[in-house]
Amino acid sequence: MTATQEPILTAADLAGHGVHGDDPDAQGKFGIFGGRYVPEALIPALDEVAAEYDRARNDPAFLREFDHLLRTYAGRPTTLTEVPRFAEQAGGARIILKREDLTHTGAHKINNVLGQALLTKRLGKTRVIAETGAGQHGVATATAAALMGLECVIYMGAVDCERQALNVARMKLLGATVVPVTNGSQTLKDAINEAFRDWVTNVDRTHYLFGTIAGPHPFPEIVRDFARIIGVEARRQMLELTGALPDAVCAAVGGGSNAIGIFHAFIEDSGLVALHGYEAGGRGLETGEHALTLTAGSVGVLHGSRTYVLQDEEGQTIESHSISAGLDYPGVGPEHAWLKDSGRAVYHGVTDAEAMEAFALLARTEGIIPAIESSHALAGALKLGRELGPEATILVNLSGRGDKDMGTAMKYFDL
Amino acid sequence: MTTLQTVFAKAKADDRAALVGYLPAGFPTKDGAIAAATAMVEAGCDVIEIGLPYSDPLMDGPTIQDAVHRALSNGTRIADVLRTVEGVAKTGAATLVMTYWNPIDRYGAERFARDLASAGGVGTITPDLTPEEAGPWREASAAAGIDTVFLVAPSSTDERIKAVVECCTGFVYAASLMGVTGARESVSSSAQGLVERTRAHTDLPVCVGLGVGNGRQAAEVAAYADGVIVGSAFIRRLLDAADEASGLAAVRELGAELAAGVRG
Ligand SMILES: Cc1ncc(COP(=O)(O)O)c(C=O)c1O
Numbered sequence: 001m002t003a004t005q006e007p008i009l010t011a012a013d014l015a016g017h018g019v020h021g022d023d024p025d026a027q028g029k030f031g032i033f034g035g036r037y038v039p040e041a042l043i044p045a046l047d048e049v050a051a052e053y054d055r056a057r058n059d060p061a062f063l064r065e066f067d068h069l070l071r072t073y074a075g076r077p078t079t080l081t082e083v084p085r086f087a088e089q090a091g092g093a094r095i096i097l098k099r100e101d102l103t104h105t106g107a108h109k110i111n112n113v114l115g116q117a118l119l120t121k122r123l124g125k126t127r128v129i130a131e132t133g134a135g136q137h138g139v140a141t142a143t144a145a146a147l148m149g150l151e152c153v154i155y156m157g158a159v160d161c162e163r164q165a166l167n168v169a170r171m172k173l174l175g176a177t178v179v180p181v182t183n184g185s186q187t188l189k190d191a192i193n194e195a196f197r198d199w200v201t202n203v204d205r206t207h208y209l210f211g212t213i214a215g216p217h218p219f220p221e222i223v224r225d226f227a228r229i230i231g232v233e234a235r236r237q238m239l240e241l242t243g244a245l246p247d248a249v250c251a252a253v254g255g256g257s258n259a260i261g262i263f264h265a266f267i268e269d270s271g272l273v274a275l276h277g278y279e280a281g282g283r284g285l286e287t288g289e290h291a292l293t294l295t296a297g298s299v300g301v302l303h304g305s306r307t308y309v310l311q312d313e314e315g316q317t318i319e320s321h322s323i324s325a326g327l328d329y330p331g332v333g334p335e336h337a338w339l340k341d342s343g344r345a346v347y348h349g350v351t352d353a354e355a356m357e358a359f360a361l362l363a364r365t366e367g368i369i370p371a372i373e374s375s376h377a378l379a380g381a382l383k384l385g386r387e388l389g390p391e392a393t394i395l396v397n398l399s400g401r402g403d404k405d406m407g408t409a410m411k412y413f414d415l
Numbered sequence: 416m417t418t419l420q421t422v423f424a425k426a427k428a429d430d431r432a433a434l435v436g437y438l439p440a441g442f443p444t445k446d447g448a449i450a451a452a453t454a455m456v457e458a459g460c461d462v463i464e465i466g467l468p469y470s471d472p473l474m475d476g477p478t479i480q481d482a483v484h485r486a487l488s489n490g491t492r493i494a495d496v497l498r499t500v501e502g503v504a505k506t507g508a509a510t511l512v513m514t515y516w517n518p519i520d521r522y523g524a525e526r527f528a529r530d531l532a533s534a535g536g537v538g539t540i541t542p543d544l545t546p547e548e549a550g551p552w553r554e555a556s557a558a559a560g561i562d563t564v565f566l567v568a569p570s571s572t573d574e575r576i577k578a579v580v581e582c583c584t585g586f587v588y589a590a591s592l593m594g595v596t597g598a599r600e601s602v603s604s605s606a607q608g609l610v611e612r613t614r615a616h617t618d619l620p621v622c623v624g625l626g627v628g629n630g631r632q633a634a635e636v637a638a639y640a641d642g643v644i645v646g647s648a649f650i651r652r653l654l655d656a657a658d659e660a661s662g663l664a665a666v667r668e669l670g671a672e673l674a675a676g677v678r679g
Binding site for chain 1 (some may be wrong): 469470471472473474475476480484487492493516517518519520521522542543544545547548565566567568569570571572575579590593594595
């Protein structure tokens with residue numbers, strides 16, 4: 001390491017308005033998607049967050065502090081790893097992983113969390129709440145809260161508490177209160193409902209540290225900007241490693257934060273770099289037990305945002321299913337809805353079985369145990385490689401590590 | 416059909432606040448909801464809000480969540496909501512639908528406004544629709560001749576209050592506190608200030624909801640507001656009742672207590 005390091009993230013990376021031409025408008029809209037569909041009581045808090053974020057991202061001191069945390073606490077930049085033995089199953093295409101699994105706490109979620117935790121302090125709030133599915137966002141939030149001395153309450157569906165029990169224990173050890181949510185589908189969707197109920201009640205001292213690029217404006221924009229570091233680094237690293245841009249970038253899509261994080265730096269490389277998002281196909285589209293929001297959903301409003309939603313003909317949310325808690329969500333970030341409709345990104349489904357096969361394959365061929373969420377992107381890359389052939393180079397966002405998934409893996413593979 | 420304008424004019428002439436009761440369609444059963452809302456009217460409710468049960472009620476506390484969950488489990492659909500409105504409107508109460516935005520969005524704004532008006536409904540309350548997103552719904556409602564009620568909250572700035580009341584017809588819903596629906600020990604002290612701040616921007620009646628559950632609280636709110644809104648407390652009576660008859664009796668009893676309350 002040299003003393004005069006370039007900052008990982010520059011002001012231009014965050015001060016996106018006008019620079020990238022793909023920021024939401026003043027109402028938080030990406031085309032027809034996004035906006036704010038929330039109780040009026042929350043509007044002042046959302047305005048406050050938006051205004052403070054606008055100041056922060058133009059403040060060199062904030063950028064320096066964020067950069068410092070990313071470097072010395074989260075462990076950035078994360079490396080690229082080429083996985084040739086795994087790629088043998090992908091028609092011989094080159095597959096290169098962006099190793100978000102190597103960050104502190106083990107998933108890409110830490111990037112957004114550190115940014116928003118700094119924002120929380122600027123807002124003068126002393127308490128953070130968050131929803132979590134896989135528990136990775138909850139763990140990251142509990143971690144940042146411990147680091148910065150904030151009170152922390154995590155809402156987690158009761159079903160998810162069980163399948164991600166290890167992460168529940170981690171959050172508790174870090175000093176957070178974990179509230180199991182027992183209504184509705186008892187997964188991520190219901191955890192978000194409960195977190196909103198807490199926020200509207202305690203908003204004067206509480207920041208809702210939202211974990212993905214869904215929800216009301218400005219969350220989709222803020223979470224994206226703090227996750228952009230993934231793609232900013234990966235684009236530079238790809239050019240260094242291969243001398244060229246990848247032909248395709250693959251990422252798993254739950255709410256969409258890791259996918260937008262890696263996609264965003266490549267959006268302007270239209271015609272050169274294809275963007276592929278992989279949603280959870282669960283037990284298969286035909287069974288109705290899936291989380292194929294972009295692939296099989298319709299446009300509606302969920303959790304404060306207009307986007308694609310799994311819903312029936314009367315607008316009732318349909319419960320999603322996925323073996324991976326982090327993808328088990330019937331909504332998706334509005335920016336992905338926009339990228340889908342504009343055709344800049346394409347979205348596909350990967351079933352539970354396909355994801356688990358890729359999960360095991362990466363472990364056996366490369367000695368890397370991925371999160372089951374990330375395994376959906378790996379399975380997608382296997383298929384894509386076979387389509388594109390041996391000349392292709394595919395960049396995959398390995399959004400997290402699989403330690404948290406050992407319970408599920410033990411059951412699934414009878415280990 | 417009794418309009419909101421008639422209700423508030425009459426209450427004013429009687430020198431009292433109007434009593435507004437909330438109940439989700441389909442709770443405790445599809446027909447049971449019509450029976451319970453009818454009992455609420457007979458006991459003294461001037462206005463009834465029929466809730467459209469929605470899978471993700473993020474502004475509601477445990478009591479309404481429970482009722483809505485039961486209604487959805489009963490298979491309550493929008494046709495049932497409209498049938499409930501029709502049944503309740505026949506009692507002579509001004510009948511509104513309270514709903515999160517997505518069911519209307521999906522059903523089609525114009526179609527919903529038209530069908531609600533044909534059922535005898537006089538308007539809607541849409542707690543997650545803000546002025547920025549309300550344009551299409553205001554147009555559809557105006558075309559169908561129904562009122563649009565939106566919410567102001569203690570956190571609302573004067574600027575926001577102004578924007579919200581400009582979208583309202585019929586009345587303005589003032590949320591008494593920062594929080595979700597549900598009866599409370601006492602009515603938040605922020606309610607009166609909010610009503611006063613709202614009045615500075617509109618001549619519409621201002622009704623207070625969230626946390627009102629007994630006659631004493633109703634009287635307290637009636638002293639400064641044009642209407643008192645009660646939901647969870649009615650639902651609680653129905654949830655706690657051993658059978659339908661005792662549930663209706665309990666609803667009548669609470670309705671009478673609240674009706675006395677709004678008369679000071
Ligand atoms: C490792 C990992 N990847 C992906 C996701 C899905 O979230 P998103 O789509 O916001 O990246 C999660 C969510 O918990 C996760 O933990």
